[in-house]
Amino acid sequence: MPSENCKVLIVDDDSAFRRALRTSLAASGFDVSEARNGEEALAVTRDKPCDIALLDINMPGMGGIETCRKIRSLSPRIGILMLTVRDAEEDKVQALEAGADDFVTKPYRLREMIARLRAVRRRLLPPDEVPAAVLRAGTLELDSERRVVTKSGAEIHLSPKEYDLLSYLFKHQGALLTHSRLLQGVWGAEYGGELEYLRSYVRMLRKKIEDDPSQPEYILTEPWVGYRFRNPADAESPLSDGE
Amino acid sequence: MSSRHALRRAVLVLVRGVALIAAVTAICYRIHLNSASTALLFLIAIVLQSLDCGFWEAAIVSVLAAASLDWFFIDPLFTFTVTHRLDLITLVCLLIVSLVVTRIQARSRSEARESRLQRENMERLYRAGTELFAQAPAATVGPALLRPFWTRFELEAVCLFDHASKEMHELGKSRGGLATKTRDGYISGRNAVYPELGIVVRCLWERGGILGAIGFEGLRNPELLAPALASLAASVLERSRIFRSAAAAAARAQAETLRSAILDALAHEFKTPLATIVTAAGGLSVTGSMSPDQAELAAMIETEAARLGDLTSRLLRLARLDREEVTPRLEPADASEIAQRSARRYTKLWPDRQISFRKNGEVGDVRVDPELMSLAISQLLENACKYSRPDARVLVELSSGENAAAIDVWNDGDPIPTDERSRIFDRFYRGKDAQRTAAGSGLGLYVARKIALAHGGDLSLMDNGAEGVTFRLTLPVSKSEASVAE
Numbered sequence: 001m002p003s004e005n006c007k008v009l010i011v012d013d014d015s016a017f018r019r020a021l022r023t024s025l026a027a028s029g030f031d032v033s034e035a036r037n038g039e040e041a042l043a044v045t046r047d048k049p050c051d052i053a054l055l056d057i058n059m060p061g062m063g064g065i066e067t068c069r070k071i072r073s074l075s076p077r078i079g080i081l082m083l084t085v086r087d088a089e090e091d092k093v094q095a096l097e098a099g100a101d102d103f104v105t106k107p108y109r110l111r112e113m114i115a116r117l118r119a120v121r122r123r124l125l126p127p128d129e130v131p132a133a134v135l136r137a138g139t140l141e142l143d144s145e146r147r148v149v150t151k152s153g154a155e156i157h158l159s160p161k162e163y164d165l166l167s168y169l170f171k172h173q174g175a176l177l178t179h180s181r182l183l184q185g186v187w188g189a190e191y192g193g194e195l196e197y198l199r200s201y202v203r204m205l206r207k208k209i210e211d212d213p214s215q216p217e218y219i220l221t222e223p224w225v226g227y228r229f230r231n232p233a234d235a236e237s238p239l240s241d242g243e
Numbered sequence: 244m245s246s247r248h249a250l251r252r253a254v255l256v257l258v259r260g261v262a263l264i265a266a267v268t269a270i271c272y273r274i275h276l277n278s279a280s281t282a283l284l285f286l287i288a289i290v291l292q293s294l295d296c297g298f299w300e301a302a303i304v305s306v307l308a309a310a311s312l313d314w315f316f317i318d319p320l321f322t323f324t325v326t327h328r329l330d331l332i333t334l335v336c337l338l339i340v341s342l343v344v345t346r347i348q349a350r351s352r353s354e355a356r357e358s359r360l361q362r363e364n365m366e367r368l369y370r371a372g373t374e375l376f377a378q379a380p381a382a383t384v385g386p387a388l389l390r391p392f393w394t395r396f397e398l399e400a401v402c403l404f405d406h407a408s409k410e411m412h413e414l415g416k417s418r419g420g421l422a423t424k425t426r427d428g429y430i431s432g433r434n435a436v437y438p439e440l441g442i443v444v445r446c447l448w449e450r451g452g453i454l455g456a457i458g459f460e461g462l463r464n465p466e467l468l469a470p471a472l473a474s475l476a477a478s479v480l481e482r483s484r485i486f487r488s489a490a491a492a493a494a495r496a497q498a499e500t501l502r503s504a505i506l507d508a509l510a511h512e513f514k515t516p517l518a519t520i521v522t523a524a525g526g527l528s529v530t531g532s533m534s535p536d537q538a539e540l541a542a543m544i545e546t547e548a549a550r551l552g553d554l555t556s557r558l559l560r561l562a563r564l565d566r567e568e569v570t571p572r573l574e575p576a577d578a579s580e581i582a583q584r585s586a587r588r589y590t591k592l593w594p595d596r597q598i599s600f601r602k603n604g605e606v607g608d609v610r611v612d613p614e615l616m617s618l619a620i621s622q623l624l625e626n627a628c629k630y631s632r633p634d635a636r637v638l639v640e641l642s643s644g645e646n647a648a649a650i651d652v653w654n655d656g657d658p659i660p661t662d663e664r665s666r667i668f669d670r671f672y673r674g675k676d677a678q679r680t681a682a683g684s685g686l687g688l689y690v691a692r693k694i695a696l697a698h699g700g701d702l703s704l705m706d707n708g709a710e711g712v713t714f715r716l717t718l719p720v721s722k723s724e725a726s727v728a729e
Contacts (some may be wrong), residue, residue, distance in 0.1 A: 024526025110525025
């Protein structure tokens with residue numbers, strides 16, 4: 001995946017960190033700019049639109065979450081990747097609900113960061129053609145016209161709700177989806193807190209689509225936050241069913 | 244001293260009474276008054292006499308007056324013989340009326356005295372209470388608690404055994420071994436009275452628990468005062484105890500706030516430079532050409548700094564679970580799947596340990612919070628790997644019982660010393676061997692057990708002799724799977 005045209009804005013109050021990340025990302029082919037805080041980030045976004053903003057959650061002044069919300073309202077198509085040191089679920093959920101596409105917890109390896117950046121970037125690119133009726137991920141195929149799912153050519157029997165959930169996950173491949181977003185997207189706007197439904201369906205889906213449900217390859221858990229649908233064919237997407 | 248004084252006063256009063264009767268007799272005899280009039284004058288004398296003396300003194304004077312009336316005024320004179328019925332009636336009337344009047348007078352005086360005493364005691368009690376409650380609660384211990392009792396009630400000695408501090412405090416000089424008797428009272432939990440020594444011992448109870456025992460020597464009116472004084476002492480002790488526990492709770496809360504602040508600071512101040520190191524090390528490998536050795540060293544920096552970051556994250560997560568109340572989001576889950584997944588993860592993390600998983604029979608669905616449960620099992624695995632030798636065997640075994648599922652995590656390391664077995668689940672406790680073998684926070688097992696208990700289960704260390712170490716995590720098994728809404 002070429003990164004040359006991808007403009008990244010690093011927003012962090014720690015100058016040494018900005019410097020290290022800037023050099024590393026630039027060496028990896030990204031076009032990098034910097035901002036020291038939320039206020040500066042908004043100004044930079046207005047003057048020189050970028051593709052992805054890397055936002056630290058804990059910043060003096062406006063703070064990461066508020067900056068995320070403002071950047072999102074300013075440019076709806078920008079990719080936002082949050083950086084956090086706290087590893088607290090509430091921070092992550094808050095960030096995702098404020099419009100972030102994904103987050104990484106400091107410290108992280110550079111290649112993980114680049115994989116996340118590219119995944120976000122890929123989801124932002126306009127589709128080359130009209131959406132295909134048949135979506136593929138690894139050996140799975142989802143035919144949205146016939147509402148049929150096959151694995152290695154063999155049809156898998158799914159209940160209507162299981163199909164809806166899998167279809168939603170399929171359409172948001174690589175994205176981290178919070179529990180409430182999944183519940184609202186599949187069950188309806190009035191849902192949001194019924195984690196038990198969601199987890200039960202994910203369990204059943206894993207039994208049907210995964211080779212080994214205890215080591216899922218498609219539906220990955222992001223503890224206390226949500227799920228991420230991974231396309232095994234995508235070498236850059238990390239396989240971490242973290243605990 | 245006081246009894247001699249009372250005897251002297253009684254004798255004086257008696258002498259005065261006798262003199263009064265003698266004077267009345269002399270005057271009446273001289274003016275040749277008849278027996279009825281003389282009886283009336285005697286009666287007046289007796290009433291006056293009984294105004295300020297005891298019953299017995301007044302009764303003796305009454306009998307003397309009757310005798311004098313008979314001897315000097317009733318025919319035949321100068322004998323105790325009575326010939327006329329009327330004279331006999333006069334004599335008997337004098338005796339009865341004088342005795343009744345004497346009795347009534349004595350009773351009313353005794354009641355007045357008692358009431359005065361009671362008022363005085365109430366006042367003393369009030370003053371002692373005011374004095375005690377005016378002191379700062381933390382200072383009302385030991386001699387400071389006893390002094391108001393000692394001074395206000397003019398005790399010879401007073402003694403307190405404080406249950407909280409297990410200390411004995413004494414004021415005054417006891418002649419009857421007050422301290423020993425007070426301690427005996429505390430040990431037996433019974434009140435005691437030693438009338439011959441003038442000692443009263445009362446146990447101090449509050450809300451079903453013993454606060455201590457208090458002993459008084461030389462307390463006047465002990466049946467009335469001892470319970471009241473003991474209640475006052477108990478209230479003061481309880482107030483002091485509540486104050487101390489409130490102060491300790493406030494100190495704990497302050498320590499927790501400080502700890503949270505330190506943890507948050509640690510998260511930020513520690514992980515930010517680590518993030519820079521990891522990023523810079525990763526950046527080195529992409530910025531330019533490096534020799535294979537340089538590339539290896541850069542990769543090493545990246546790997547180790549990332550590991551340090553993971554350790555910090557895990558420690559912070561444990562610390563958060565330690566200070567927060569664990570509220571699991573329960574749902575039906577496959578315990579085998581959770582245990583197996585943790586075992587696989589640790590196989591990757593600790594390639595030089597032989598980690599295996601075994602399942603004995605079918606385990607029903609358990610209601611757990613999968614994330615919390617994974618964390619608890621991971622903690623047990625972490626310990627099993629961390630505190631065992633390379634190539635050690637580690638086994639995660641799942642089995643089902645009547646109402647509970649058990650997840651055993653076993654390793655073939657050295658057994659935990661007997662004196663440490665009961666303490667390993669304590670917060671911040673680290674065994675002596677553990678401190679030498681590997682770094683740790685002393686929170687892992689504490690938090691894992693907290694998670695197990697929050698699920699209605701338990702975490703315990705099994706006794707398997709010399710054959711390694713087994714931790715057993717039990718979970719209640721749900722009878723039927725919860726229905727799922729479509």
